[in-house]
Amino acid sequence: MIALDWIVLIGTLAAIVGYGTWKTRGSKSSEDYIRGGSTTKWWTIGLSVMATQASAITFLSTTGQAYSDGMGFVQFYFGVPIAMVIICMVFIPLYHKLKVYTAYEFLENRFDLKTRSLTAILFLVQRGLAAGITIFAPAIILSIVLGWNLITLNIIIGVLVIIYTVSGGTKAVSVTQKQQMFVIFAGMFAAFFITLDLIPDDVSFTNALDIAGASGKMEVLDFSFDLDNRYTIWTGIIGGSFLALSYFGTDQSQVQRYLSGKSVKEMRWGMMFNGLLKVPMQFFILLVGVMVFVFYQFNKAPLNFIDASTEKVMASEYSEEYQALRDKQTALFDQKQTVSLKLAKSYNEADKKKLLRLDSIEKSYRAEAKYLIKRAVDSDYGVKYDKLSKELSEIKTNPNDPTYEEKSAELTKLYKDAAKDNATNDRDYMFISFILKYLPNGLIGLLLAVILSAAMSSTASEINALATITSIDLYKRNREGSVAIDPDKDDAHYVKATKLFTLGWGILAIIIACFASLAENLIQLVNIIGSIFYGNVLGIFLLAFFFKYVKGNAVFVAALITQVIVVFIWYIDVIPFLWLNLVGCILVIFLAMILQSTNKKVA
DSSP, rough: OOOOHHHHHHHHHHHHHHHHHHHHOOOOOOHHHGGGGGGGGGEEEEEHHHHHHHHHHHHHHHHHHHHHHHHGGGGGGTTTTHHHHIIIIHHHHHHHHTOOSTTTHHHHHSSSHOOOOOOHHHHHHHHHHHHHHHHHHHHHHHHHHHHOOOHHHHHHHHHHHHEEEEEHHHHHHHHHHHHHHHHHHHHHHHHHHHHHSSSSSTSSSSHHHHHHHHHHTOOOOOOOTTTTTOOOOOOOIHHHHHHHHHHHHHHHHHHHHHHTBHHHHHHHHHHHHHHHHHHHHHHHHHHHHHHHHHHHHHOOOOOSSSSHHHHHTTTTTTHHHHHHHHHHHHHHHHHHHHHHHHHHSSSOOHHHHHHHHHHHHHHHHHHHHHHHHHHHHHHHHHHHHHHHHHHHHHHHTTTOTTHHHHHHHHHHHHHHHHSSSSSTTTGGHHHHHHHHHHSOOOOOHHHHHHHHHHHHHHHHHHHHHHHHHHIIIIIIHHOOOOOOOTSSHHHHHHHHHHHHHHHHHHHHHHHHHHHHHOOOHHHHHHHHHHHHHHHHHHHHHHHHHTTTOHHHHHHHHHHHHHHHHHHHHHHOOOOOHHHHHHHHHHHHHHHHHHHHHHHTOOO
């Protein structure tokens, strides 16, 4: 990075923070600070809702997902438009009619205080964890790629968010997110077209799509019913609909965005705007990742995108093995480049099959590289792997040995663990590595601003929502025993309390970020956390909307049992995590109905 990149980066972030703080400097009432004054227009609502969901993880992990696995991940979002229609028809009119500050106020009106409090606590747990991850995700990647201190980056991102969120509340979050989305769109479009320009001149965009398709990257739809496949059209439409319905309909970080709307009409237009634009937006981000993959068919990719990990393995006893892999990859690259150019000139099945095979071989080299890196950074891992390998070799001479399958499974798990380690799992590093090495100065600063802006926008929404829930659903409700805020009764006290809770949740998010660790894929980690809780919460709301005879005690007990069961199902990993949304939702409804039916006296 040169001075121009720093000017663009710092200038963009300073402008967003400054604008948000200045624009909302007069937010002193609960109506202004918590609900945003109920003056927000539909386009601001739509962009704010999109910005809340589009964290830095979206741009770093989604592009990496496309590079590794192709466009199929877009199916995850197919349920969003369906959910938007239901939210516009059911949720928005009800929330507006009741004039609630949070989604969970409604649950006390319908059930009781303990059900409201339980649902609020479930939200605080899962969203509190997610807030830390949305800071940690870009911070750890930028720290490794740029050599910045991780703790310092976590604090910088967190403090920038805290400044304008504490100052202006919900309105500050909404107005800054509109600016952040403009920065994000501008940066991603620039990255896309410059990536196309970096591909050889005799390879057109259509040719690039052909090359990507030949490597299996353009398989958008999967109609299979394979439960081992996380992303199919059925998973997206069914599991994705339940996740989106719960997220946009019951998650305060989203509900708070459209509760600030000027009218029901503005809220509905804003949500439909999000519903119509979300899938194309995610498709485009994935397409950027696919075009980067095509770029690397003509430019040699590193064996692992984490430079620090490569340096470690090259300084270890495994350097010769790693270098041998690099040499193999170089020879393979020459073949891939030749076949890709042939496909660009004349698409045919023979070359398509050859490119697919070459890509599969390169994946095996990358997997072996991760294994060597893991051994280089973790000596205990290498000792354990060697011991198991030796034991298996000895057992093979005795086919009747009952421990063979068990030890074989252990060895396979060890090999898979090497791919998930935060020193080897480079999927989330691909895009930022490409940006820094190949994009022009100035644009590097803009795209880093995109990543940090996305982190700030989603984190701001989360800590704003966490503070609101803590203040309204727990602190105020249990302090005064009143359901609704009385603007004339000590209103300034609750604004001050919400600001303090915002500061507290912001600090906690920074602390969680500082102690977090990478999962297999960051965007999956966020969705897994959501899926564990969202189905249960959605089921509680559906019981409130449509099952009038079910009372509070039955719902409360059913929700507790459901949450334990869902966590257990996730732990034993028997179904893809998206299906947890459906399981949690159906289970809490079923259990509540059973409990209510077996005890007619339940209140």
